[in-house]
Amino acid sequence: MIDWFQKLGRSSLALFERLGRGGLFLMRVFAAIPSLVPRPRLVIIQLYSVGVLSMMLIVISGLNVGMVLGLQGYNTLVDFGAEESLGQVVALSLVRELGPVVAALLFAGRAGSALTAEIGLMKATEQLSGMEMMAVDPMKRVIVPRFIAAIISMPLLAAMFSAMGILGGYFVGVGLLGVDSGAFWSQMQGKVDFYEDIMNGLVKSVVFGFVAAWIAVFEGYDAVPTTEGVSRATTRTVVHTAFAVLGLDFILTALMFGSV
Amino acid sequence: MAELHDDALMVKIRDLRFAHGARVIFDGVDIDIPRGKITAIMGPSGTGKTTLLKLIGGQLAPSTGSVLVEGEDIHHVSRDDLYRLRKRMSLLFQTGALFTDLTVFENVAFPLREHTHLPESMLRDLVLMKLQVVGLRGARDLMPAELSGGMARRVALARAIALDPAMIMYDEPFTGQDPITVGVIMQLIRMLNDTLGLTSIIVSHDVHELSRVSDYMYMMAAGKIVGHGTPQELGHSGSEWIRQFMGGLPDGPVPFHYPAADYAQDLLAGVSA
Ligand SMILES: Nc1ncnc2c1ncn2[C@@H]1O[C@H](COP(=O)(O)OP(=O)(O)O)[C@@H](O)[C@H]1O
Numbered sequence: 001m002i003d004w005f006q007k008l009g010r011s012s013l014a015l016f017e018r019l020g021r022g023g024l025f026l027m028r029v030f031a032a033i034p035s036l037v038p039r040p041r042l043v044i045i046q047l048y049s050v051g052v053l054s055m056m057l058i059v060i061s062g063l064n065v066g067m068v069l070g071l072q073g074y075n076t077l078v079d080f081g082a083e084e085s086l087g088q089v090v091a092l093s094l095v096r097e098l099g100p101v102v103a104a105l106l107f108a109g110r111a112g113s114a115l116t117a118e119i120g121l122m123k124a125t126e127q128l129s130g131m132e133m134m135a136v137d138p139m140k141r142v143i144v145p146r147f148i149a150a151i152i153s154m155p156l157l158a159a160m161f162s163a164m165g166i167l168g169g170y171f172v173g174v175g176l177l178g179v180d181s182g183a184f185w186s187q188m189q190g191k192v193d194f195y196e197d198i199m200n201g202l203v204k205s206v207v208f209g210f211v212a213a214w215i216a217v218f219e220g221y222d223a224v225p226t227t228e229g230v231s232r233a234t235t236r237t238v239v240h241t242a243f244a245v246l247g248l249d250f251i252l253t254a255l256m257f258g259s260v
Numbered sequence: 261m262a263e264l265h266d267d268a269l270m271v272k273i274r275d276l277r278f279a280h281g282a283r284v285i286f287d288g289v290d291i292d293i294p295r296g297k298i299t300a301i302m303g304p305s306g307t308g309k310t311t312l313l314k315l316i317g318g319q320l321a322p323s324t325g326s327v328l329v330e331g332e333d334i335h336h337v338s339r340d341d342l343y344r345l346r347k348r349m350s351l352l353f354q355t356g357a358l359f360t361d362l363t364v365f366e367n368v369a370f371p372l373r374e375h376t377h378l379p380e381s382m383l384r385d386l387v388l389m390k391l392q393v394v395g396l397r398g399a400r401d402l403m404p405a406e407l408s409g410g411m412a413r414r415v416a417l418a419r420a421i422a423l424d425p426a427m428i429m430y431d432e433p434f435t436g437q438d439p440i441t442v443g444v445i446m447q448l449i450r451m452l453n454d455t456l457g458l459t460s461i462i463v464s465h466d467v468h469e470l471s472r473v474s475d476y477m478y479m480m481a482a483g484k485i486v487g488h489g490t491p492q493e494l495g496h497s498g499s500e501w502i503r504q505f506m507g508g509l510p511d512g513p514v515p516f517h518y519p520a521a522d523y524a525q526d527l528l529a530g531v532s533a
């Protein structure tokens with residue numbers, strides 16, 4: 001029993017230590033951001049590898065999720081004769097929840113893990129040390145451009161996910177199951193509110209993007225510089241981002257939509 | 261060595277103490293690195309040669325003692341001054357530490373792009389000149405993964421001299437290279453040192469190469485300097501350390517065994533457990 005408490009104590013200490021280090025790291029990131037203003041090219045290069053290369057996965061997943069939503073939504077709605085509302089159901093689920101959350105989870109798996117592995121390997125192969133010895137701050141040259149690129153990419157990818165999902169729902173609902181096309185779009189237009197739904201969804205995706213970016217670059221920079229260390233850091237990025245996104249999603253949903 | 265005037269010293273290390281956690285790496289080390297010379301620091305693997313170079317470069321901080329680079333205490337200067345000093349020195353990592361996502365050309369161009377605002381045509385000429393020095397002008401479009409170990413080190417060397425530093429530190433430049441490459445690298449180190457008026461520090465355990473290329477040698481073991489002198493002086497000295505080192509004997513003052521409990525007791529401990 002005492003053993004158990006000891007373990008609990010030790011792991012909570014470790015957790016807080018890690019949070020503290022992550023916080024300090026974030027301060028250093030913020031302090032280095034102004035140095036990028038004259039060099040936007042560094043961010044643009046990263047936007048390609050972080051954002052553009054994640055697009056394929058997001059597009060295909062969004063389409064799939066939307067198609068499934070269309071199918072499931074139709075089967076439920078048709079019992080109440082409310083299949084006209086399919087557009088609204090699909091759009092709301094995507095814009096409010098699935099877009100930001102699933103896009104963030106996919107983003108962590110596709111781009112976050114790659115960022116951690118890349119930075120961790122640069123550390124393990126002494127490329128970061130080498131940069132420091134060349135009087136170049138790796139924070140400014142390596143970390144911050146990737147961080148910013150990830151923060152910019154995530155909301156755009158989430159929006160893309162939602163848009164593709166709506167298209168997927170349309171294909172299934174209107175194309176296959178015969179829902180009226182006009183009703184599909186007009187119900188959606190009527191019931192999806194710009195501030196309530198779209199803006200709140202956007203806020204979520206911005207928050208998730210920030211957290212995913214922070215975790216990915218921190219884990220890479222903080223990785224134990226060995227093969228094993230980098231592999232563990234990469235796993236941690238995916239797992240921690242998933243937990244953080246799901247936990248934050250509940251809190252944000254409660255604040256935004258809930259009467260909790 | 262006769263006490264040199266401070267102006268003649270590129271690096272002056274006094275009473276350096278440093279530990280990795282509980283493991284003491286340096287226990288009171290004094291080293292003088294004279295300007296314009298090649299100084300070798302020799303020691304078996306794990307004595308802290310890489311650590312020493314990182315201490316000189318200001319990447320690690322000693323627990324006590326001082327490291328003066330061109331008269332400035334590298335561990336007590338501002339960040340701007342540290343970066344200014346680092347532009348005057350280059351560290352050639354054992355692995356080369358080339359940027360794997362950049363071509364050979366871009367690797368050499370990297371410090372120039374970061375620290376100067378040269379027009380592209382001038383930058384190109386400079387990079388090609390540096391690559392020409394190490395004989396790899398033709399390899400400019402290759403990626404680091406396409407280079408042999410010796411070529412990677414030469415590219416790293418070209419990058420190290422890109423900003424015309426005053427000092428280059430070589431971390432085990434010969435280790436794992438074939439005899440021809442070793443010869444090439446030795447010749448490059450000597451040539452760069454003499455034609456560019458550099459100060460060079462080589463850390464390594466390759467005694468024979470070091471005694472051929474260096475002007476002055478330090479021997480390090482167990483956290484201390486155990487001998488120093490010109491290669492000739494060391495070759496004729498009677499020290500046991502140096503005999504073990506020069507002769508490549510497995511056991512001697514540098515023990516073969518990592519510190520451990522008594523062998524018999526250790527074996528018997530398994531019986532009673
Ligand atoms: N980051 C570190 N943490 C703990 N111990 C380390 C670390 N880096 C090196 N060491 C230990 O310090 C000693 C000296 O390392 P190093 O300077 O790399 O030796 P050398 O370059 O002479 O082979 C080694 O025994 C190594 O195990």
Ligand SMILES: [Mg+2]
Nearest residue numbers: 309310354431
């Ligand atoms: Mg070493």
